[in-house]
């Protein structure tokens with residue numbers, strides 16, 4: 001059965017379709033010329049399916065990996081589109097994980113000042129987070145996602161069948177984002193991840209993923225509809241990310257985004273416990289759930305306190321030099337805090353080191 005969730009954004013409203021077989025709806029992407037964008041790994045695994053089932057007037061494949069999420073790759077995507085004579089009525093189709101989605105969306109946002117695009121996410125992380133909400137962009141050496149645009153997709157097709165080829169480590173990264181959504185908005189979602197974690201990681205029971213994806217998308221759709229440009233509540237979705245982006249950056253992107261978020265949530269949880277924003281017991285519960293999913297709960301040694309603070313200060317959510325942090329109040333609620341002293345943050349980071 002197919003589930004449909006509306007993202008209520010007026011004349012830019014769109015639908016998220018979720019369920020086994022949702023990818024078959026790509027056959028209905030007719031009426032306009034489609035430009036398929038994917039990465040080398042997805043092309044290897046799903047390229048022949050895409051060639052047969054997604055109507056397309058051209059395609060572009062770039063090397064897989066966060067390292068390639070750069071302005072240069074976006075320029076290559078746009079040049080390929082121009083070479084193939086796509087006009088602004090083109091429909092860009094992003095088939096892949098968050099890297100493909102973020103870059104294809106950004107290329108669509110700037111190609112001829114704006115073409116449409118459709119998301120067909122193939123990683124769990126992209127299914128529960130990056131494919132919904134219209135944040136697009138690329139990394140530069142100075143920081144992650146520092147160049148980008150808000151550009152909403154026209155449709156999102158989420159098919160859990162893609163998960164069958166996803167390595168366990170990537171599955172875990174997606175689970176980290178679901179856990180994040182649970183901590184900030186929904187205790188029941190969090191508890192669902194605490195239940196039999198092995199059936200989500202070691203021996204995945206894919207049927208369990210559909211309700212998790214649906215609930216995550218439902219919450220994200222509500223948040224995006226209420227605050228598309230992140231003036232308020234949407235900022236809560238950055239829980240664990242200010243710390244996590246710093247870890248990713250200091251690790252030269254050798255760790256997955258979800259792993260960064262996982263250890264970032266541990267940092268935020270530790271800090272919140274020290275500040276008395278939530279109880280030590282809740283911080284421990286969060287840490288146990290993260291560890292049970294096989295995600296990291298300790299900062300790598302090279303992420304020293306000064307290096308972390310310096311990397312965090314570059315975060316684009318900051319204003320006037322103060323580090324903006326999302327901190328939990330309980331499992332199911334969080335808030336943005338801009339007045340935590342560096343010394344407090346440093347002490348919490350010290351405690352999260354291995």
Ligand SMILES: NC(=O)c1ccc[n+]([C@@H]2O[C@H](COP(=O)([O-])OP(=O)(O)OC[C@H]3O[C@@H](n4cnc5c(N)ncnc54)[C@H](O)[C@@H]3O)[C@@H](O)[C@H]2O)c1
Nearest residue numbers: 041042064097098099100122123125129130135162165166
């Ligand atoms: N725009 C947003 O709102 C938002 C939200 C969260 C994360 N992000 C971004 O998403 C990115 C991370 O996304 P990701 O984890 O999907 O990374 P990714 O796109 O790099 O995918 C991870 C790896 O899995 C491979 N892969 C993809 N689908 C596969 C499949 N079905 N089977 C086997 N392998 C497959 C990819 O080729 C890649 O090697 C980061 O750049 C992050 O900043 C954006």
Ligand SMILES: [Zn+2]
Nearest residue numbers: 129177257261
């Ligand atoms: Zn994220």
